[in-house]
Amino acid sequence: MQSLDIQVLDRAGQWAANDVVWLCTVLSTFGSSPRPPGTLMALKQGGFYCGSLSGGCVEEDFMARIEAGDFTQPSQVVRYGQGGLTPNRALPCGGVLDILVERLAPGAASQQYLQQMQNAVGGATSLYKHIVLPGPCQTLTPREYASNTIAEYDDNTVSLTVSAAPRLVIAGLSAVALFCADFAVALGFETLVCESREEVLANFESSLSKGVVLVREFPARYLEKHGCHSGTAVVSLTHDPRVDDMTLLEAVNTDAFYIGAMGSERNSQSRMARLRELGEMTPAQLARIHAPIGMDIGSKTPAEIALSVLADIVRHKNKLGAIKPASQLALA
Secondary structure, eight states: OOOHHHHHHHHHHHHTTTSOEEEEEEEEEESSOSSOTTOEEEEETTTEEEEOSSSSHHHHHHHHHHHTTOOOSSEEEEEESTTSSSTTOOOTTSOEEEEEEEEEOSSHHHHHHHHHHHHHHHTTOEEEEEEETTSOEEEEEEESOOSSOEEEEOSSEEEEEEEOOOEEEEESOOHHHHHHHHHHHHTTOEEEEEOOOHHHHHHHGGGOOTTEEEEOSOHHHHHHHHOOOTTEEEEEOSOOHHHHHHHHHHHTTSOOSEEEEOOOHHHHHHHHHHHHHTSOOOHHHHHTEESSOSOOSOOOSHHHHHHHHHHHHHHHHTTSSOOOOOOOOOOO
16 A cells, blocks of 8 residues: 555655655644545655655645755744735635644664654554654654544644554455446545455456555455454445444444445445354344445446545544644644
């Protein structure tokens, strides 16, 4: 899986071998804004950057300020939008961005610091990051998985939880599953497909995109052995009751934030009855299952169905873990 955050941290680590790197993290947004809290961008002199903080205007201003010799402290918080660095120039979206800017000196220490964050984002863990402004990061320690970036800051300190990418576990391959996997990778999900049926693998395995991890195991068995963290969505998209029902029976015992199965309204009602009567699921467990799966957008084709599924997953993901309100800084 290569989410944009991993790409940013990886590129920054490469640059940090020989160059000063500026690592920028969106701490909070007010009003309409193009990027959510936790978004990363890395820059170095010469006009090079990876990632983005806006639709382009913030990046251009950052580059100009770096070339002009700004942002020389190890850390600082800057604001774009009303009351920020360019008080007479509003962002096109009308929003406000508060951004943590860290200046990392070239060398092994900065590379190790970036690698620690990359390991957290690339694995199912979180890191707690504490900075006393304008100094370098004082604390970078493991923490229980957090589904969203959590930022608290004032004029003196910044506390930030850096988390792993969300995960999508797809139970069984199908035409819809292929499109779901493609969309999930593009959206930055760690994407796993569990499939053990040899005849299905023969038809679909070669169509899996780069970035999708194929687990040759019965989906329910995988969930039983490994479980999942709270940033995981589990979907079954096969129309095979043996796969779908067993997956759902295991998924409701995990911390997954989204569980769903594909099928018509009639098929979904029949499945829920089986799970209630034969699987002895409780009403609370049944209520966690999205069936029929996805948002109702009148989907007909496999790609449209997959789009509706990922749209619904993203909608629920973005409701997780309220971002703690940041101080109303009046930064210049």
